[in-house]
Amino acid sequence: VSKLLEEARKGLGGKPVAPHSASKPTVNLYNRGKPATATVTGNFRLTDAGADSDVRHIILDFGDQKFPVLEGQSIGIVAPGNDENGKPHVARLYSVASPRGGEKPNTNNLALTVKREDNGVCSNYLCDLPRGAKLEVTGPFGATFLMPDDPAANIIMICTGTGSAPFRGFTERRRRAMPDAPGRLLLFFGARRPEELPYFGPLQKVPEKLLGKYFCYSRVPDQPRVYVQDRIRSEMAQIAALLRDEKTHVYICGLKGMESGVDEAFADACRAASIDWSALKPKMRESGRYHVETY
Ligand SMILES: Cc1cc2nc3c(=O)[nH]c(=O)nc-3n(C[C@H](O)[C@H](O)[C@H](O)COP(=O)(O)OP(=O)(O)OC[C@H]3O[C@@H](n4cnc5c(N)ncnc54)[C@H](O)[C@@H]3O)c2cc1C
Structure with a gap:
């Protein structure tokens, strides 16, 4: 299991660190000998x-x-x-x-x-x-890919397919425990078509005030292909402003193939705002504010 988790977090480029305000997780309570x-x-x-x-x-x-x-x-x-x-x-x-x-x-x-x-x-x-x-x-x-408990934390969530699973948990936690949290929740969610996007129906009903939704589809007939990185680029100014805020946390989850495109989009958003992404990313990781889990 630790090997699987290590592999899933390779895209971080360094040691994963839990958000400072995350609750303490329970781990390894059950194993194969005692499931x-x-x-x-x-x-x-x-x-x-x-x-x-x-x-x-x-x-x-x-x-x-x-x-x-x-x-x-x-x-x-x-x-x-x-x-x-x-x-x-x-x-x-x-x-x-x-x-x-x-x-x-x-x-x-x-x-x-x-x-x-x-x-x-x-x-x-x-x-x-x-x-x-x-x-x-x-x-x-898992003891690091955790949600900050601080209601002022901004959380940028980027996913494809079943990578949406943890973000459903994050969103429901905010909705249940701190519906008026001042921190922003943004979800960039990529799928081939709306029909393939898990939780499409329920997500439509989540109020924009709780969750900013940016869906992107890569296989809708007669429509240009849009991937999560394209959507991040079209929200560049908002992303850069959030990245300047020390309360902002970034989470990437889903297919391994999405990592490099998302990284380049962040670099572009930062460049346009005169922020050095290559310096900011490790700083965010070391302070528990940048997380990757891809498989
Ligand atoms: C941290 C983490 C979180 C995850 N979260 C989720 C999640 O929330 N939801 C989710 O659905 N998945 C998740 N996964 C992926 C999940 O763990 C499994 O890898 C996935 O479900 C596939 O497992 P499987 O046993 O069905 O497929 P496997 O049997 O492992 O096969 C995987 C693929 O390889 C092919 N294959 C298998 N054997 C061979 C062979 N001999 N030759 C050629 N091809 C072969 C199969 O056809 C299949 O397409 C996560 C993974 C990690 C690491």
Whole structure:
């Protein structure tokens, strides 16, 4: 698990540091030798029936077992059975998509956002689990990709696909615990088409005051292809102003391929405002304000 997390954070270019105001996370409470047993209490498709991808919202309930999570953490799932070498499958990580305290307030459950991968062992296992099924869970994992608790913190969230999972947790936490927080929440979310964008419907209903939404689509017929980095560039002035603010935190989550484009867009936004991104980025990382988790 630590290797998987290390790989996911390579794009940071240095040691990850938790935000100063983040709550203290619980980690490694359950492992393969002593897993928690969860029950599936919900499993429904998020992407449109006609969409190419099958992304699902899966709710896991822990009954009377303690399983405390913070937004941004992930959990481990081991599919039953053996791999092609006759060894038990290795654990796969999935980001928690709900806020601390549960999918609904004061419930002992959490939500995942899982994309079914062609021939993928664990994603197909999870996506096919019916309500009532039991599964083994390890974790929680992750002690740095966490949300700042400071209501004045501005949070710029950039994602593609299931990279939206932790940001659903961040947004719901703000909505539930500090709806009038002075800090801004911005979400740059890329998908092929609106039909492929997880949580498209519910996101439309999140008030702009709570969450600034910047959707971008790369495969809408007769429309130019727009990627997250293009949307960041069109919001350059706002981004640069936020980056000047020491309360601003940046989070990037999703496909590995998005990292370099996003980095160049930040560099452009900074250049236009006479900010040196190559100096600011490590400074933000060292102060727990720049986070990457890509897979
Ligand atoms: C920190 C972190 C957080 C994550 N969060 C999420 C999340 O919130 N949601 C989410 O959906 N995923 C998430 N992931 C990814 C997840 O952990 C899995 O990697 C993903 O679900 C694929 O696992 P799988 O077992 O289904 O696929 P695998 O069986 O691991 O296969 C992956 C791909 O490789 C191909 N493949 C497998 N074996 C072979 C072979 N022998 N030859 C050729 N091709 C092969 C498969 O067809 C498949 O497309 C996260 C990963 C990390 C590291």
